[in-house]
Amino acid sequence: MSNPTEVLQELLASEIRGDILVLFHRNPGLIDTLQGVARRIGKTEYSIEKDVQSLVKIGILKRKKIGTSEVIFLDRDRDHEVLESVANHLSTIRGSNEN
């Protein structure tokens, strides 16, 4: 997925996705299981699975197996790259009351 419009819609597709983004941006070194991430944002593991998978697909989050557990963490370089590309795209869109 490289189209910034599609990426933007995917990033803000749900409240849970927004909460996950805020969690990892406020704690960029966080490494936790799906269950742990869900607990941190006050949701269940099952309810956030789809949103985590979507952010993994964009590349902002990564999954890695450590022992018997699978953990999730922020890919800081990819995150920066994605958000910069979205920012560049947004800066080209002008509102009706803007010059």
Added chain:
Amino acid sequence: MPGIVSRNILIEVRVRVMSPTQLRKQLGAPNPVQNSGLGNSALAGETEFFLALKQSMSDGIRDSMGPQILSMLQNRGFLDNPDAANQFHSQLSILFGNGTSVLEKIIIKELYRRLNISYDSNSQFDYGAALVYAKEVCSVRPC
């Protein structure tokens, strides 16, 4: 008294009369809630609310979409009138489309956290109404 020269010195003092409303306008402070009977505490509450909202908008956008997007929105004046909920909503909608409500919820969650107001994610969401509620809470108790 003999030997003492009397001098009349005229001192003119001009006092510019200014109403409290004019004074607040000059200082850039918000007007107090009319007829609330709370006076200074209502004004303090409103100022606290305004500052908390401004900070919550910046933090919410930065923490969700990153500093580049926050900076772009600031440069375009999107965050200049935090109180104008409808204008903010319209401006965001042009850029973020359906994602606007997610961004607004992030801002409101951050604002409510700062003001110690509980947020119910299950109730129907309206950005403007959520701001009005927070403002009302700040007018009746310290925020």
